[in-house]
Amino acid sequence: MVDRKRICLVIPSLHAGGMERVMSELAHYFCKKKEYEVHLILYGLTREIFYDIPENIIVHKPKFEFNNSKRTWNTLKTLWFLRNKIKSIHPDTILSFGELWNNFVLLATIGLRFPIYVSDRCQPDKSLGKLHDSLRKLLYPRAKGIIAQTQIAKEMYSNQFKHNNIDVIGNPIRAVQLNDKIEKENIVLSVGRLIKSKQHDELIKLFVKIKKPNWKLVIVGDDALKQNNMSKLKVLIKELNVEENIILAGKQNDVDTYYLKSRIFAFTSSSEGFPNVIGEAQSAGLPVIAFDCIAGPSDLIKNNQNGYLIPLNNYEKFEEKLRYLMESDDERLRLGENAKKTVREFEANKIADKFYNFIIN
Known part of the structure; x- marks a missing residue:
């Protein structure tokens, strides 16, 4: 049996939100590719799954609860979990979502040679604070590619990160099925x-x-x-x-x-x-x-x-x-x-x- 290639999707959770909806849409699309095995890593504080995901996707979560009263220790445990899980999956490509969280993924994979693509999902000129802004400038050049949601974002990221592989990809818009039986109201x-x-x-x-x-x-x-x-x-x-x-x-x-x-x-x-x-x-x-x-x-x-x-x-x-x-x-x-x-x-x-x-x- 031919070993299938592996795509690894990385996101804190799939709770109700725009970024999470997009990741769920992409999960359905990738899982239809028979030549790929698709993995989903949820590593945030709650690891909730609000959106529907494909039956054949392989979901990974830390086995421990994130204890905010011991934030530093739990953050280190999560970094270690993420690094070891990615190593065990041995993906051919990694897609990470979340402007704050992409730093986390890039930190966790320092020294590993898996291609990582990161996508920010917020207003492109938004400051995330001195620490995260500095980390982004340091870590984002390590990514194999950066996905910007708009042309304006691409121009800003090109100046910020000096990266030569930035592509503009908007969000997949879920089509709302029209229904004549539902009457319009004011x-x-x-x-x-x-x-x-x-x-x-x-x-x-x-x-x-x-x-x-x-x-x-x-x-x-x-x-x-x-x-x-x-x-x-x-x-x-x-x-x-x-x-x-x-x-x-x-x-x-x-x-x-x-x-x-x-x-x-x-x-x-x-x-x-x-x-x-x-x-x-x-x-x-x-x-x-x-x-x-x-x-x-x-x-x-x-x-x-x-x-x-x-x-x-x-x-x-x-x-x-x-x-x-x-x-x-x-x-x-x-x-x-x-x-x-x-x-x-x-x-x-x-x-x-x-x-x-x-x-x-």
Whole structure:
């Protein structure tokens, strides 16, 4: 029997998040390649698996719980686990996700000769602190290749890391299956983790200012990064006396139903790498209105063609355009139909092909 080649996917966990969704999509794609054996290493604090993964993928996790009260010791144990596990798998190629975590993987594999491809998933000019910024400059040149999500990110990484093998690959956008049985409602939808940079509080305030009592704002997403924003948003909604019009839906396994019954997708995030949820909303035929933060939304939204790009943190303009969309059936239809067409370039198989061709030599 011919020994199959091995692909090793490395990520802290597969909890609900954009980076994790992309890795799960790639896992399904790679596992269809009969000539490859696919391994998945989860080494973070929780090692949760929220997304569906293929039955034939081989999953590896540390056998010990990460004890935060003994953080240094547990970090060293995790480094040792990661190094030994990669050595035992002996992969032909490694794909690692996560701007903070890629340093960890590159540290764990110092002296090993397996090709490692790293991909950052955040806003490209974001500082991760002096230590991690310094580590990135030191360690990223060791990677066989770097995957940037946008052209802007590639230009920044070229200057930062002086690496000659950087490719731009957007995220595979999961297609939302249209369903005529789901009736549209007057819903403005937003999907994303309840973290400060998503600015859900500002979205709530401007939605209330528009004063459309026959419309609802639905926010799908849960707390993250220990910020406890769910409780803060609930307080804000109560203070504004809009409990009937603004719904915090929390984490949802079936996000597609929300896309399909909504009429508009609103995204007030100030910091992005490549926002999957914008592409998913577009595939469902929703017009999208988003802030034009430094990278991400502008790769998916063509202003006034398939959605609206608003200058960063210009809430007055955001409110004006959102109000217009809520009042104009024709404009929503025009932008939504265009969105369904333009998002096709990010179909999962097309993007997965690009990943595959880059990490397989």
